[in-house]
Amino acid sequence: MKAILRWLLCLLIAGLALELFFVLRIATMAAIDPQSTAFQRSEAWLIATQGRGNGDRDWQQRWVPYAQISDNLKRAVIASEDSEFIYHQGVEWEAIERARQRNARAEEFAARRAAQMRARGKEPRPPQLRGGSTITQQLAKNLLLSGERTLLRKGQELVLATTLEIMLSKERILEIYLNNVEWGEGVFGAEAAAERYFRKPASRLSAAEAARLAVMLPSPKFFEHHPGSAYLAHRSATIVARMPAAELP
Template identity: 70%
Template structure:
């Protein structure tokens, strides 16, 4: 019994130490830009193993401060990914429920499209599945966590989300997110994405360009190879219309 209690005590101590580590890391991000994220390191490993398939450059990322990211891109990403970004405290439970319902419908439609495309020897667009995750949740996952889908990992994501909202302001959360999110194979952050797709800096993105990048976020590698997608064009127009009403820090 005493041995069991010691093991439980050790596990609790390890868990608390891990949370303290996360608190220190996040608090430091108020002033220090993160050099990489867990997701980026995972992707870098995959590129090192398998190489890059759509270009000669294996990795592209350049950190730019908030002032050098166009307001168009901030508005587009908020409008597309997290309309309540400025008002929620990290998690929107109603959005998660709505996303679950939409995903069931989208998955059924995608299955029908895939069957039709297979008969024609083509590849169908994947289901546009939305997790209902806020920008803060996405940042928490990208910064620290693996891609595993377990209850334990989801619980840790929620704890990290609360830490981010408590220790960083909305401007900083959005700045880190836009500098670290994936926009294609080996393409990370707003500056790299703007240069890769439009040959210009993130500060000079127009409304339609910014909206197009925002629409790519759920499936960046898919749309990187399908820039002529009809869905991409129509969804971009929708986000451009929403952008004026999107609140940003």
């Protein structure tokens, strides 16, 4: 029994130490730009070991300040990913439940469609899932957590999202998110995405270009290789129409 208690105590101490590490990491981000995220390091390893890169473009990323990112892109991402961004405290519980129900239906339909498309020799398209996660939750996951899908990891994500909201401003959260989010194989951040897809800096993105980038976010690698997707064009038009109502921090 004493041995078990010692192990439980060690686990508790390790858990508290990890939480303290996360809190300190987030605190430093108020003034220091993060050099990389947990997700980026994972992707860099896969590119290096599995040959998944793009030749001389294996990694594209360059940090730019908030003011040098087009307001069009900020509005497009908020309109597409998290319309209540400036109002919530990091988590939207109702949105999570709605997304869970909607995604279950989408995955069931996509499974049936995939079988039909493979029978015709066509590549099936992944289901169009809608994340219930806020921008803050996505940032928490990408910055500090692994990609595994477990209840424990999801719980940690919710705690970290709340911590981000407490310790950082909404503007800083959006700035870090836009500079680190994935927009293709080895393409991270608004500046790299703008250069990769439109040959221009992020500060000069038009509303239509920004909307197109925003729509790519749930499945960036898929849309990178399917730029002519009808869904991408249709959804981009919808986001352009919603952008004027998107409020910026």
